[in-house]
Amino acid sequence: MPVKNELSAEERKQLVAAARAARGNAYAPYSKYPVGAAIRTSGGKVYAGANVENASYPVGLCAERVALFSAAAAGEREFRAVAVVTREGAPPCGACRQALAEFGLELEVIMADEKGWICQVSTLDTLLPSAFGGKEEENPHR
Ligand code: ZN
Numbered sequence: 001m002p003v004k005n006e007l008s009a010e011e012r013k014q015l016v017a018a019a020r021a022a023r024g025n026a027y028a029p030y031s032k033y034p035v036g037a038a039i040r041t042s043g044g045k046v047y048a049g050a051n052v053e054n055a056s057y058p059v060g061l062c063a064e065r066v067a068l069f070s071a072a073a074a075g076e077r078e079f080r081a082v083a084v085v086t087r088e089g090a091p092p093c094g095a096c097r098q099a100l101a102e103f104g105l106e107l108e109v110i111m112a113d114e115k116g117w118i119c120q121v122s123t124l125d126t127l128l129p130s131a132f133g134g135k136e137e138e139n140p141h142r
Helices: 009-023 063-073 094-101
Strands: 036-041 046-050 079-085 108-112 118-123
Touching: 009 036, 009 046, 009 063, 009 079, 009 108, 009 118, 036 063, 046 063, 063 079, 063 094
Parallel strands: 079 108
Antiparallel strands: 036 046, 036 079, 108 118
């Protein structure tokens, strides 16, 4: 499917490489399912994250939200793409899709497997149809 304003093949490779590297830092002793993510701002900066689990399971956080919140905490608000690396190239979970949607639905979502092969490229509005959001006037990103 066509993605508007998509990254170049090289930019995708770099973002996947950052997500793959972050996956190596995942703390996933319970699920044994390490995930890495890297989000690229519209200005070209990259913030990476890995899933961090906890003995109290719901306390842990997905890689995508670690990357997103790290970027947001650094003041970033505009994002162009996110890469997610899992064993088999799985898409982000619903909670992460919602978290990402806060900053715009045109985000390119790149899903790659543990070897770095890109399995799917999509957009957030495709992955999260009928997204929940605030009022138009309160959220200029929609
Ligand atoms: Zn998630």
